[in-house]
Amino acid sequence: MQNKIDLKSNFGLTHEELDVTFKSYSPESMLANQYFLKQGFVSDKIGFVKEGLLRAFFYTENGEEITTHFFTTGSYIISYGSFNNQTPSKENIIAVENSELMTVNYQKQKELYLKIPQWNQICKDLADIKSREMIERTAQFQTLTATERYNLFCADFPEVIKKVSLRHISSYLGIDIATLSRIRKKR
Amino acid sequence: MQNKIDLKSNFGLTHEELDVTFKSYSPESMLANQYFLKQGFVSDKIGFVKEGLLRAFFYTENGEEITTHFFTTGSYIISYGSFNNQTPSKENIIAVENSELMTVNYQKQKELYLKIPQWNQICKDLADIKSREMIERTAQFQTLTATERYNLFCADFPEVIKKVSLRHISSYLGIDIATLSRIRKKR
DNA sequence: ACTGTTTATTGACAAAAGTCAAAAAATCAT
DNA sequence: ATGATTTTTTGACTTTTGTCAATAAACAGT
Numbered sequence: 001m002q003n004k005i006d007l008k009s010n011f012g013l014t015h016e017e018l019d020v021t022f023k024s025y026s027p028e029s030m031l032a033n034q035y036f037l038k039q040g041f042v043s044d045k046i047g048f049v050k051e052g053l054l055r056a057f058f059y060t061e062n063g064e065e066i067t068t069h070f071f072t073t074g075s076y077i078i079s080y081g082s083f084n085n086q087t088p089s090k091e092n093i094i095a096v097e098n099s100e101l102m103t104v105n106y107q108k109q110k111e112l113y114l115k116i117p118q119w120n121q122i123c124k125d126l127a128d129i130k131s132r133e134m135i136e137r138t139a140q141f142q143t144l145t146a147t148e149r150y151n152l153f154c155a156d157f158p159e160v161i162k163k164v165s166l167r168h169i170s171s172y173l174g175i176d177i178a179t180l181s182r183i184r185k186k187r
Numbered sequence: 188m189q190n191k192i193d194l195k196s197n198f199g200l201t202h203e204e205l206d207v208t209f210k211s212y213s214p215e216s217m218l219a220n221q222y223f224l225k226q227g228f229v230s231d232k233i234g235f236v237k238e239g240l241l242r243a244f245f246y247t248e249n250g251e252e253i254t255t256h257f258f259t260t261g262s263y264i265i266s267y268g269s270f271n272n273q274t275p276s277k278e279n280i281i282a283v284e285n286s287e288l289m290t291v292n293y294q295k296q297k298e299l300y301l302k303i304p305q306w307n308q309i310c311k312d313l314a315d316i317k318s319r320e321m322i323e324r325t326a327q328f329q330t331l332t333a334t335e336r337y338n339l340f341c342a343d344f345p346e347v348i349k350k351v352s353l354r355h356i357s358s359y360l361g362i363d364i365a366t367l368s369r370i371r372k373k374r
Numbered sequence: 375a376c377t378g379t380t381t382a383t384t385g386a387c388a389a390a391a392g393t394c395a396a397a398a399a400a401t402c403a404t
Numbered sequence: 405a406t407g408a409t410t411t412t413t414t415g416a417c418t419t420t421t422g423t424c425a426a427t428a429a430a431c432a433g434t
Contacts, residue, residue, distance in 0.1 A: 120307045127314040134321040141328035142253055142361035174329035176422050181383055363392050368413055
């Protein structure tokens, strides 16, 4: 599973370091439509998606939801711009379906940085991964048509297509829902 | 200057820490059209733009340049995906005009992490800043028309408009150059 | 199972954006 | 300064995408 994150093999934590890490993390079950983070609140935790699907979104001035991200199994939920510098979040993160997470709060994660210096590197690596994803996503907006973006999305996130309503995908891809409905029909 | 990065006031380095930091950084002059980083090479340094303007871009399969970023005075040049994990860069970074940088190589920056733990935090903060910029940029693609994106770009980067050719701005904004030329005429 | 609500599809049309090609303007190198 | 090259503008046209509104389908709660 290439897209799954494995702290041991991907980031080279030793057995002991893993032990310490797991002691800091707690399992957390989320019900569908339950909020992991609400707009205006400070994100006090990081979550790792053991199983499930979550969605990040914000509201425009005229009240429409814009979906910014999907968190699939094996990905890390970090609200940059809220977690690291502890400022109120501009986005909401909500469970699309019942999900199983491992979470750690701000204080405990900070302690991990000190206890396990390798965590500084992991944090940088995670930021790198996110960064590369965002660069890729931007490049898609720069170079691809609506149809091409949708096709790529289907290829990249086949499970998301099945579970998430079309209007969320349409706002994620920056395509009007009527247009996306027609694009989808053509396939 | 809100958009300028100041290691002392923005990131809370002490006087001594600043001294150590500056000893690690070297001044570097760039001529217009000189490459800071070339596609396929590993980025061996971070650059801070004291004065000037640089541009990051990549080539599509059919050979056209897609501009991904402008580095204005006061911003940090880090090629994520090349510097942190030392893999070959997918993008080029070139000076738009003669520019003055402060640079530090990979090894020296690593030493800074050890000598000045605060640099770990700075690195996270810089990643946060970049991250917020990218989220904002993506949101613009999701919600704005070509004209709106161009107007916002003019407001956000008035100096870039003056210095960079229209085709670079057009690829940066994901707008055909002929379309952008017409948009510009209307203002 | 029924009702209200949300979501998706469809049609008719409008607006936005892209394409191709040619001309004009600007820039560069000698 | 001049010719070559690159960049920008413009016109005529096509394609893509959005808008509005109505209908159909799916879903949720009782």
